[in-house]
Amino acid sequence: MFGRLSLNTMTTKRWTLREAVEATAAAGLPAIGLWRDRVAEAGVEQAAKIVLDNGLRVSSLCRGGFLTGIEDAETALDDNRRAIDEAATLSAPELIMVVGGIPDRDLVGARRRLADRLAELVPYAAERDVRLALEPLHPVFCADRAVISTLAQALELAAPHPARTVGVVVDTYHVWWDPALADSVARAGAQGRISSYQICDWLVPMEADPLVSRGMMGDGVIDFGSISALVRDAGYGGDVEVEIFNESVWATDGVEILETMKQRYRELVLPAL
C-alpha cells in the first residue's frame, strides 16, 4: 500500500538524518527524500550507509539551484557540482533544483542566465547518472526563490537536454492553481521528464510567510485526486514524496506526522494512483 510513499526530511525537520531514516523504515515506507543540511550533518558517506542499512531508497536530494545570481556564477556552479556528487554518492537519481530568484529587476535576464548555467551543469550531472530536476515554484516565490514559475516553462528550459539528464518536478503546492496543468503534466509524462511528484496542501488562509504555509494533505484546498490522476495518466510510476514546511507540523512528534501522512495518502492520493 505504501510502496511509493516517501518522507521528505523537511517534513520532520527536528529529526537527524538517522532518526528520519529509521522512523521511515519502521513506518513501512520504502523511500526518503533528503535535504543537504541533514546529509551534511551526518556526512555524505555515512548518510548513504544509514539509508542503505535501513533498506530505503533515496527518492530525491534537495537541493541544487540558486543559479540566477549576477556575480557569483562560479561559486554557484561549484556548489551545484558538489550537490551532484552528493546525489551520486547517495544513489539519489534526482537532484531537485530550486533555481533562484531575481537579484535585480531583470527577470528575463535572470531566466537567460539560468538557461546558460543549466547547460554548463548538464554534462557533469549526466556523467554521474544524476538527473537535474527543475522545480517550478509557485509564482509567489518568483522574486526570491525561483524564476521557474510554471511546469510549461520548466519543460521549455529542459527541452534542449535529453530527458534522462533534465527532468521536472510536479509539486502540488506549486502547481495546483495552473490553468495549463493538465496539458503540462501530460507533456512532461510523454517526454519522460517527471522526476518527482511531491505533495502537500495549500492552506487557506495562508500563513504570514508563504514558505511555511504548506499543510498536510487534506488540511487545505488542493484536490489531490485530480492532480494525482493527471500524474498517473502521464505514466509516472515513481515515488510520491511528502514535503511540508509548516511550524505546527514541525512542532508535532515525527512518528505522529508519519502516521497522519500515511493515512492521508491512503485516503486522498492512493485511490487515484
Next chain:
Amino acid sequence: MFGRLSLNTMTTKRWTLREAVEATAAAGLPAIGLWRDRVAEAGVEQAAKIVLDNGLRVSSLCRGGFLTGIEDAETALDDNRRAIDEAATLSAPELIMVVGGIPDRDLVGARRRLADRLAELVPYAAERDVRLALEPLHPVFCADRAVISTLAQALELAAPHPARTVGVVVDTYHVWWDPALADSVARAGAQGRISSYQICDWLVPMEADPLVSRGMMGDGVIDFGSISALVRDAGYGGDVEVEIFNESVWATDGVEILETMKQRYRELVLPAL
C-alpha cells in the same frame, strides 16, 4: 505628460469620492478609476456628476465578479448586473471583474461555472456599452479571490465573446512573474482586448497579507519599462491606472501620494509608453 495617468480610488483609500476626484483634477490627471464602495457612498448619479463637473473621465469601475459560488449564482449575477448599470451611469467603459475563488476543492468546476455565468452577463453588459474586463489575479489569490491566474487563461475565457464586450486587464502586480507574459500581452493587443493597464509594484519581502503587499512603482522588483513596452507594442493607448493596496501608502497624505505617483510614472513608465 500625464494625459493617460489615472488614480484608482483604492490608492487613496481614506478619501471620499469627491475628495479623490477633486484632488485628481487638481493634480492635472485626466482620469480616475472608481471602486463601487466610494460610488455607493456618494450615490451613483451624484458620483457621475462629480466626475463630470471636474472634467475627468472614468478609466474603470472596480469591480464585478465573484461568480464562482455554488449556491448563490442568482445573487451574484444580480449584483453584477447592478455593477454594469453603475458603470453605464458613470460612463465607465470597463467593469473590472475579479471573478472569485474556489468554494470547495474543485478548481476545474469553479472555472467552468465562471465561463457559464460570464456568458449570461455578456448580453446585458453589451446592451449598456460596458465591457467586462477579466482580471487575472496573481496565483497567490487563486483559492480565495480569482480562479483566473494568467493572461492566457483570461484570453481563453474571453474568446467566445466579441472583443468589444469582454476584455482583459494587465495589472503588473498580478502578471509580472508570468513566463508567457510577452506572448499573452501581444495576443491581447492583437485581439483588441486590453481593457486596462494597472500598475503597482511587488514588494520584497512581502507583507504578511499579500492583498496589501502592493507598493508604489519603484519600491519593489517589477521592471515597469519592460512591461509597459509590451503593452505599448500591443497597441494599447488607454489609461494607466495606479492601484495600490498598502497600509503605509494608505497612512500617507493623499496629495503626497498623487505627487509620488506622478513622479514615478514619469521616471519608470512614461519613457516606455
